[in-house]
Amino acid sequence: MIDRSQRHAxxxxxxxxxxxxxxxxxxxxRFYGPFxxxxxxxxxxxxxxxxEPLLHIYIGLAVVYGIGTIVVMAVLCVIFRPIGPGLTLFxxxxxxxxxxxxxxxxxxxxxxxxxxxxxxxxxxxxxERLLALAGLQLASGWDAYYIGLTFxxxxxxLFSYLFFKSRYVPRVLAxxxxxxxxxxxxxxFAYLVDRNFGAIVSVNWxxxxxxxxxxxxxxxxxxxxxxxxGADKMVQASN
Numbered sequence: 001m002i003d004r005s006q007r008h009a010x011x012x013x014x015x016x017x018x019x020x021x022x023x024x025x026x027x028x029x030r031f032y033g034p035f036x037x038x039x040x041x042x043x044x045x046x047x048x049x050x051x052e053p054l055l056h057i058y059i060g061l062a063v064v065y066g067i068g069t070i071v072v073m074a075v076l077c078v079i080f081r082p083i084g085p086g087l088t089l090f091x092x093x094x095x096x097x098x099x100x101x102x103x104x105x106x107x108x109x110x111x112x113x114x115x116x117x118x119x120x121x122x123x124x125x126x127x128e129r130l131l132a133l134a135g136l137q138l139a140s141g142w143d144a145y146y147i148g149l150t151f152x153x154x155x156x157x158l159f160s161y162l163f164f165k166s167r168y169v170p171r172v173l174a175x176x177x178x179x180x181x182x183x184x185x186x187x188x189f190a191y192l193v194d195r196n197f198g199a200i201v202s203v204n205w206x207x208x209x210x211x212x213x214x215x216x217x218x219x220x221x222x223x224x225x226x227x228x229x230g231a232d233k234m235v236q237a238s239n
Contacts, residue, residue: 002168002226009078010168010226014218016075020068021215027061030054038198041135048109049116049134059106066102069095073155079226080162087158094155101148108141146188149206153185156210167228169220177217180209 031054035047048055073095080088112134157178164174187206190197 002228006079006082007226009075010221013072013075013079014221016068016072017214017218018222020065020072021211023061023068024065027058027065031058031061038203041138042131045112045116045131045134045138048138049113052113055109055113059109062102062106066099066106069099069102073099076159079168080159080166083162083166087162091155091158091162094151094158098148098152098155101144101151104144105141105148108137108144112137112141143192146192149188150185150192153181153188153210156181156214157185160213163217168226169217173213173217173220177210177213180213184210 035044035051035055037043037047073092076095077088077092080091115130115134115137160174160177160181163169163177164171184206187197187201187203190201191203191206
């Protein structure tokens with residue numbers, strides 16, 4: 001039996017997930033990605049300080065995204081609490097760790113910009129050393145992100161399993177979500193172990209399957225609602 005709070009939480013999940021992907025796609029593609037130089041943190045830091053106002057827009061949007069991920073985590077707990085309280089709690093904890101690592105990455109980005117401004121006591125350092133320090137700070141933030149992405153994948157696998165178990169969405173869709181999250185987690189962990197893994201599977205592809213699977217499941221919930229198989233037949237029978 002699906003209660004009203006679960007149906008409301010499902011709509012919040014679907015709408016918030018779609019909006020978050022719009023926000024972060026715009027933020028990354030317009031205000032962050034164009035200034036990245038893969039494999040050269042110092043050059044990236046130089047580009048960031050040259051476009052600092054745009055970076056602050058990115059940070060603002062990224063904060064919205066981070067808060068949104070916590071909202072999504074909370075409503076998923078409401079949806080799956082009756083199905084598997086233990087798994088739901090563990091999945092929520094994994095997603096929360098992702099949110100924490102996301103904000104740590106943003107703090108590291110702030111620190112890199114502060115270093116590049118070279119104000120106060122930092123004026124004693126030469127510009128090239130400041131670039132190296134800023135690049136190191138950025139690399140630390142990216143490490144935090146991929147650690148968080150590994151936990152995000154774990155949470156996604158568990159939540160997708162709960163979708164599979166509950167039959168709230170078609171099981172084929174739930175399996176796609178499980179496999180895409182597994183791919184995401186393996187890639188993120190492999191990248192942490194060996195940066196050369198990025199030459200085998202581009203970092204741009206790590207999250208694409210998960211992106212499509214979560215968009216698909218959100219659209220399904222918005223169109224069909226949160227209801228187990230057989231709901232339509234039960235309605236027809238009652239009429």
